[in-house]
Amino acid sequence: IADQLRNVLITGCSSGIGLALAVKMAKDEQKRFKVFATMRNLAKKEPLEEAAGHRLGKTLEIKQLDVCDEQSIKTCVNSIPDRRIDVLVSNAGMGLIGPIECQSIEEMKTVMDTNFFGLVRLLKEILPDMKRRKSGHIVIISSVMGIQGILFNDVYAASKFAVEGFCESLAIQALKFKLQLSLIEPGPVVTEFERKVFEDGMKMDLSAADKETAEMFTNIYLKNYKQIFQSLGQSAEDVAEHTVKIILAENPPFRHQTNTLYTPMTTLKYADPNGDLPIDIFYKMVFQHDKIFSASLNFIKLLRWRSRKSFDLGKPSQ
Numbered sequence: 001i002a003d004q005l006r007n008v009l010i011t012g013c014s015s016g017i018g019l020a021l022a023v024k025m026a027k028d029e030q031k032r033f034k035v036f037a038t039m040r041n042l043a044k045k046e047p048l049e050e051a052a053g054h055r056l057g058k059t060l061e062i063k064q065l066d067v068c069d070e071q072s073i074k075t076c077v078n079s080i081p082d083r084r085i086d087v088l089v090s091n092a093g094m095g096l097i098g099p100i101e102c103q104s105i106e107e108m109k110t111v112m113d114t115n116f117f118g119l120v121r122l123l124k125e126i127l128p129d130m131k132r133r134k135s136g137h138i139v140i141i142s143s144v145m146g147i148q149g150i151l152f153n154d155v156y157a158a159s160k161f162a163v164e165g166f167c168e169s170l171a172i173q174a175l176k177f178k179l180q181l182s183l184i185e186p187g188p189v190v191t192e193f194e195r196k197v198f199e200d201g202m203k204m205d206l207s208a209a210d211k212e213t214a215e216m217f218t219n220i221y222l223k224n225y226k227q228i229f230q231s232l233g234q235s236a237e238d239v240a241e242h243t244v245k246i247i248l249a250e251n252p253p254f255r256h257q258t259n260t261l262y263t264p265m266t267t268l269k270y271a272d273p274n275g276d277l278p279i280d281i282f283y284k285m286v287f288q289h290d291k292i293f294s295a296s297l298n299f300i301k302l303l304r305w306r307s308r309k310s311f312d313l314g315k316p317s318q
């Protein structure tokens, strides 16, 4: 389908990565994509409409889709000509931070339902068509937390690990049907996600946690949260650019990390089969905070300077 117009369905386009990606693909100079930009709440469509400009109604259409609602997914897919989706970008998701003692099972279930079962619901509806056609690319916005946990992100990391385990299994079957499957793994990205998660963290009722845990969350995690996003964070447009390159790549990889500043952390996982190395390093970064944290921020600055050269995924398919 290299020279054919590709139908692209993206979830979670009211803000952040989904919005940036929808707009970037709709503005493709070679007009290779017809974008179905979806969101659960159409009352939030204005920023996307504004960013899409005159592409609206041409290379970009806005549709309602709630990944937690099977009927809404079905209605949306049925409204697409021939139900043909060449590229599915599963992007809708939400964060959750804090000590588990202070989170309800209900809140945790909402995260799993959105980040993990949201993807499962989409694929139950869309995968059979792709298999029948023996063509399609499934692109999932996962996270570095799909391969490595971070302090106070226990349930969010679990939801992204679930996504990765699910996709690793499915990728083998996908290969048999000539389908492509790619996990995009961003580090911190400055979007509504960051703002929502931080605000929820700031107003969290910490009374169910012991003093040491509550202080750890407030004085270490929340205190440094903004600085981490500032020094390490990417823009939604940057992640969108990586995602488009993956979509256009001749042989798209199964996993793609978008943030070269973050790769030293994830690499630690593969450097030690016992799994202790990344945990020890994260421990030192967090709890020998004064010395290590400033050292690691300097290290990040050095990496940022070193990583000016742009990434290269080889020859695009056209």
Ligand SMILES: NC(=O)C1=CN([C@@H]2O[C@H](COP(=O)(O)OP(=O)(O)OC[C@H]3O[C@@H](n4cnc5c(N)ncnc54)[C@H](OP(=O)(O)O)[C@@H]3O)[C@@H](O)[C@H]2O)C=CC1
Residues within 6 Å of the ligand: 011, 012, 013, 014, 015, 016, 017, 018, 039, 040, 041, 044, 065, 066, 067, 068, 091, 092, 093, 094, 095, 114, 118, 141, 142, 143, 144, 185, 186, 187, 188, 189, 190, 191, 192, 193, 194, 236
């Ligand atoms: N920001 C970050 O640091 C990182 C984010 N990611 C991942 O990137 C993806 C996009 O997040 P990002 O752009 O940062 O954050 P945003 O909060 O800006 O965007 C999330 C989008 O998902 C939508 N959404 C939430 N629940 C549902 C649902 N049930 N059905 C449909 N849409 C829903 C939101 O809609 P609404 O406006 O209605 O809430 C919004 O459009 C997520 O999967 C996230 O886990 C990965 C790595 C890092």
Ligand SMILES: CC1=C(/C=C/C(C)=C/C=C/C(C)=C/C=O)C(C)(C)CCC1
Residues within 6 Å of the ligand: 142, 143, 144, 145, 150, 151, 186, 187, 188, 189, 221, 224, 225, 228, 232, 282, 285, 286, 296
């Ligand atoms: C770098 C770093 C930290 C935080 C990393 C963060 C906050 C990453 C956020 C990633 C996100 C939001 C991914 C979304 O999917 C710690 C743990 C404080 C320890 C010191 C090093």
